[in-house]
Every structure is written in structure tokens, then in C-alpha cells.
Amino acid sequence: MNFSRYKRELSAALAYLALLVAVGAAAPTFFGAGNLRDLALNNAPVLLVAVGMTLVILVGEIDISVGSQFAVCSVAAGWLAKEGVPVALLLPSVLLLGALMGALNGALVGYLKLPSIIVTLAMLVAWRDALRWVTQGEWVQNLPANFQWFGLGQTLAQWLIVGVALGVLVAFSWMLRNLGAGRAVYAVGSDAEAARLAGIEPRRVVFGVFVLMGALTGLAALLNAVRFSAVPSNAGIGLELKAVAAVVVGGAAITGGRGTLIGTLIGAALLGTIGTALTFVGINPFWEKAIQGAIILAALVSDVALGHFERMRAGGLTLKTAGGAK
């Protein structure tokens, strides 16, 4: 295995390891089973969304509407359950709803060639406010008894949620590496026109990736909703930031074409752990966001530094302004 290709992932992993060692030294109780389970459970939905976000960023786009999609799917799951839709049908319904919202983004970005940051910014506001208007800000309450924890009991359901999130990550990781479609994602993100000339249809790839992003957001929303006895109508605020941050900290290039889901896992773990870790070592958790921001900046800076270093060694493109003789 060629490790130099994964140096961004490795540096994120080292940072995470350093954090764990530091916290373990300062507060060994951090590694209590209960705390670790809570951490995994809280971060499972973010991880699912981050998996989708990795795909979106790999093709060179971005989706900042995921938080609002998440809220729509959460509320829809609650309503459907209240309407008596059986638990087994909740999953496909919410996946479909998420996929539809994703398809709308995908059609606008992929086929109409609108910039994804603006399209999804509009969707972020539109879905959020449509939901506020429809729900009048009220939470979905009086859910049927078998909604919470899918009626499976807390322990089993908790394992299930974490297991599904990790399983999805592993499955997508395998697909990115082992399927032609995965290749296409990287190719489109690196150079869409070159990919088109090689017989790949970038529009279709971009559309597909947004559909998957929506479906994964739906899945995340459902797995998150069943943890509580009521569904808030304002769920998922700031989720897009967490997901994008996890992907970037995990070493993916925001311009597309480079990144791995293992990196995203490390990024999500690092950012998801930091808040709890602060509490354990006795630092005011108000610092969490500031420190997360610093980590994201550090990831970007080290990315540029690594890229510069690589180019120096490869000898190409050191001076783009000089006319790009290579």
C-alpha cells in the first residue's frame, strides 16, 4: 500500500490520536463505556450526512441545504408514524423523500448547470421556512409507542443506529473504490470535461450524487428522530457545517476529485469528540466552536502546504503565473 497517497488522512488520524491521548491522560473517565456510546450515538447522523457530503464534494459541488432537508425528513417521519404508517415502511418513505429533495438539487445543479452553493443556499432557506410555516413551529408529539427506538428497545436500537452509520460508510467506501461509478465520481470532480470525453456523463453523476446525498440525509433524520419521544421542527440547524467540516478535516479537496470516506470518518470523529473532550478536561464547552473552526483552518492550511510540497517534489506547476510551461 502506498501510504504517501493518504498523508492527509494520516495527519487527521494523528491529530485525533493526539486528542484521545491528551484527554485520556487528563480525564481517564472519558473512556467509560457510557460516554463512548453517547459519543457514537450523537455523531452517527452527522456521519451519515458527511458520507453524502463527501460524494458531493468529490464531484466538486457542495450541498448546504442538508440541515433543512434533515428537518423536513424528521418531521415527515414523525407525521407518517402518527398517521399509522408501520415502522417498516418509515425507512423507504423517508429515504424517498430525501432522495426527491436531493433530486431537485441535482437537477438544478447537474442539468441546468446552476452553481450548487447558490442552489442549495436557496433550498436551505426555502425548506426551513416552508417547514416552519407548515408546522407553525410545533413539535411532532404523541408519537406511537413503537416509534421511539423503532420499538426495539433502547440498547438494541442504539447498536443498530451506530451499526447502520458505520455500515453505510464502509459500503460507500467500497463502492467509491471498487465501482465504475466511484471512478466516475473522482473523474468528474477532477476534470468534468475530460471525463465527458472519456464517455462519462458528468450531469448524470452530479445528479446521482445529490440524490444519494438526499437519501442519506433522510436516513440520518430517521435514525436521529427515533432517539427521542418527540420530533422537533427545527432539527438539523448547522448540520451542513458539521458535515462539510468533517469532509474537509478528513483531507478531501473542496475543489473536488480528491478525498476518501476513511478521512471523513476521522474528520467526523475528531470534530464530534472535541466538545465532549473539553468538558472532561474542564474547559468551558463554549470554546468548542472556536476550536472546531481552528481545526478546519488547520486542515486547509496543511492541505495547501502539503500540496505545495508535493508540487515542489514533482517539479510541475510551481509557477502557474509564469504561463504554465508544463
Add this chain to the structure above:
Amino acid sequence: MAEVPLLRATDITKSYAGVQALKSASLELRAGEVHALIGENGAGKSTLIKIITGAVEPDGGELQIEGKTVTNNSPRLAKELGVAAIYQQPALFPELTVAENVALGVEQSGLGGRVDWGARRRRAAKLLAQVGAKIDPDTDAGDLTMPQQQLVEIARALGADAKVLILDEPTASLSEEDTQNLFNVIRSLRERGVGMVYISHRLEELPVIADRVTVLRDGRTIDTRLMSEVNRQQLIQMMVGRELSAVFPKREVQLGDVVLELRDLGCAESGIKHVNLSVRAGEIVGLAGLVGAGRTELARAVFGLTPVDSGQILLRGEPVRIGSPRQAIKRGIAYLPEDRRRHGVILDMQIGSNITLASLDQISRGAGLDFKREKELAGDYARRLGVKTPAIYVPVATLSGGNQQKVALSRWLLTKPSVLILDEPTQGIDVGAKSEIHALMTDLAAEGVAVLMISSELPEILGMSDRVAVMYGGTIVEILGRADATQEKVLALALGHSPDEVIPAA
């Protein structure tokens, strides 16, 4: 010679990630000299130039400018010492006027300084006059033609008091007339004592413009000779280190049925109309014409990149509709685009993945990709085409231009095409890689592939083609048989004349 040379690079070495790009490169440039620097792609020309311009730091060797050793060279220092470089693609700011572009890097007013617009324009006008350019200093640089932009760059270099001017393939995309203009400018600069390093793949223009020539091969300076003492054949031998028996390895091939036929094809979007052409199995049809005649546009229409709105495309006699490259590939058409640097390969992807990108179904096994098979196939093609690389998992960006082109070609050969469209397949490629690609085209034709080759190089068109189709104004004006095609006829047709006009009246 007692005179101190303007620039002297001695035994420069440089390696990138273990690859020795320069082993021992030396170059001596005198004032008032045009010094040609030639070598195959990957011979180290670019690296040597980057070291002289301060873009790259050498590992060893010595660089002297006007007798003084330069240490810690940087782009800024090189500029102060009077080194300027002009690349194939002009690097002007398109939104700024010519005068502003010329002023950049010449005026030193600091951030708080005020611009004397009148003086700026007068200086720009004076410098432009020195390079014989009739350009209004108030024009936006982006509105200028390519050759005009080149002259503006030279004017800018003069304004910065450049003593050493590096010209990197300045004529690669110039017409004959613009080339002559540029040569006149170069000659007048030579008289003023400017030393010029002139890089070019067009060996035929070197006797016209260069005084001396230095040949690089595999990172070493092979020799520096007076241009008047060497001929083209000797230069080629020095570059490749072997004798090239025949420049064009054309073979007689038994032609098969018509594979690709275009009937009255038109595409309003790209300005092509009434195109009639057929290509048979085993045949190489050359598509000649000037830039803008519609050659690339025709290829793009056949490959499904632009919509055909009139006429028909027939494959083996059957009319087909081709709506996208994907459909074209499924029908056995392959298209090697012009300008590989941009879209022929995906630079950040590994060589292997690049080669298999259009044939993923061939390496799919059950539910996933068969990496072992990919490695075998990609390795096979990389070997067959002679891609020079230590491993197929390195990014294509690390390869030289000729090798990138071979990777692009490997990708298409792996699709086992029945129609292969090559758009300027050897442009900007060194002599060795060029003849390898020509040999490969011949092999493919012998295997029964129908080849349509677009080229701006007349010797290539005449040397490789069974028939030559000449385009002018968006359509094919004439198709000449191999025996009838001469440079004069093809050129006359491409210029929109009848082929007989140029034949002098007896």
C-alpha cells in the same frame, strides 16, 4: 572566446522525487545571439528554463549571469538580473489594457504611488513600436490576437530591460506570416544585443533564426554547435540518439469496407455544413485545413459533443444518431482531443485509471472492479505505447507531454475502436514520441481501424494519409488521393483557392 557570456549554466543537476530531470545540463548564451535549445519532451528543457528563471532551485551546478554567480535564484531576482521568459500561451491580463499590461512589472510606484497615465501610454507605444507592433495601447489585451499578445509580452520584457529573453515554442500556434513577423522582431532584438534562448520543436525554422543550437537529451547537454554546421538529420540524431530510418512509417494496407460515412453533415452550432466523407477500414484519412476551418468541430460533432442538425452519420452503412461521447464510444468511435493538457487525460488521476476510464466494463468483474486485470491491461498498453514511467499508479501530471499523449492514446486503444479520430496527435510532442505515435497509427490501420487524423502539419498529413480531405469554411472542399496530394495543392485548397491556381503557368 574572451568575452564574458551573458548567461552560463554549468553542469546543472536537478531531481524530482528520485527522478533525475537534469543530470548535467550546460548552456552558454552570448549577447546578441539566438541560441536554440532543443530536445525531446522530458529531455529537461523546461526544468533548465525554470532554473534560469528562478522558478525551480537546482540541486547542483552553477548559474552565472554576466559573469556573476547567481545564488538563491528566485523569479524576482532573475527578473532584476534581466531574465524574461515568453511562453507558448501568452500570460497577459485580458481585462487590462495593453499599456497597463506593459506597465506591470516595469513601473515601480509602490502601492501609494500615483499613475502617470500619459507617460504610461507613451512608453507602451514606444516599446510596441520597437517590436514592430501596430497596436493601440488602450486596447484590452484580451481583444488581441495570440500573435499580437506575444508581441506585447516581448514589449513588456524590453521595458523591463531584459537582456536574456527565453522564448518557449513561440511559433507553435502562429501562422506563417506571424512567424515571419516574430522572426523580424527577434532579429532586431539580436542587433540590440539581447541574448535569446529559443525553444522549438520546429526544426525547420532553426536554420532561419538561430545562430547556435544546444541539444539536450535525458537531462544532459549533448552538444552545442553552430547552426550553420549542422543539418536537420544530425539534430534529430543528436536528440534521439539513434538514426531515424524513415520519418513516416507509412505502409500499404489492404483497405476494407467503409466504416464511417458522413452524408451532407451539418451542425449550425459549430458552423459546419454539407460535409461528405467516408473512411474505410485500414484507411488513414488526413483532415487538413487552417485553424477555424471546422476540423475539430467536425470531429466533435461525430463524437456526439455537439448536436448534428442536418445530414447523416453512417457506421458500416447504418445511419446512427450519436447524442453523447458515451454513445459514440459504445459504437466503437474513439476521439483523441486536441490539447491533451486540458482534457485528453485527467492529470490528478493515476496512469492506470486514466487508461481504463473509457473501458471500465472490461475490468468489471461481478460487482466490482478487477484491480489485477486493470493493472495488467493498463500495464500492457503503457508498455506497448512506450509510456516512460516507473509505475502505473503515479498521477499522469508527473509525465512529460509526449507520455501524457501516449496515456490518452492508450485509453482509446483499450476501447478497441473501429473508428479512431485523432486531433493533432503529435502537436507539441518531441520527435521520438512523434514517430512512435506514427508507427502506432500505421499498426492500427493494418489491424483494420478506420483512422481520421486532423493535423496542421502538412508533412504529417502527406506522409501518413491514404487520402487527404481539405476543409475550408466549415466544409470539405476536396478529397485528394495520396498520389495527388502535394503541399501546394493542400495549402491552396485550405486557403480557399482551387488547387490548380498555384501551379505556375508553363
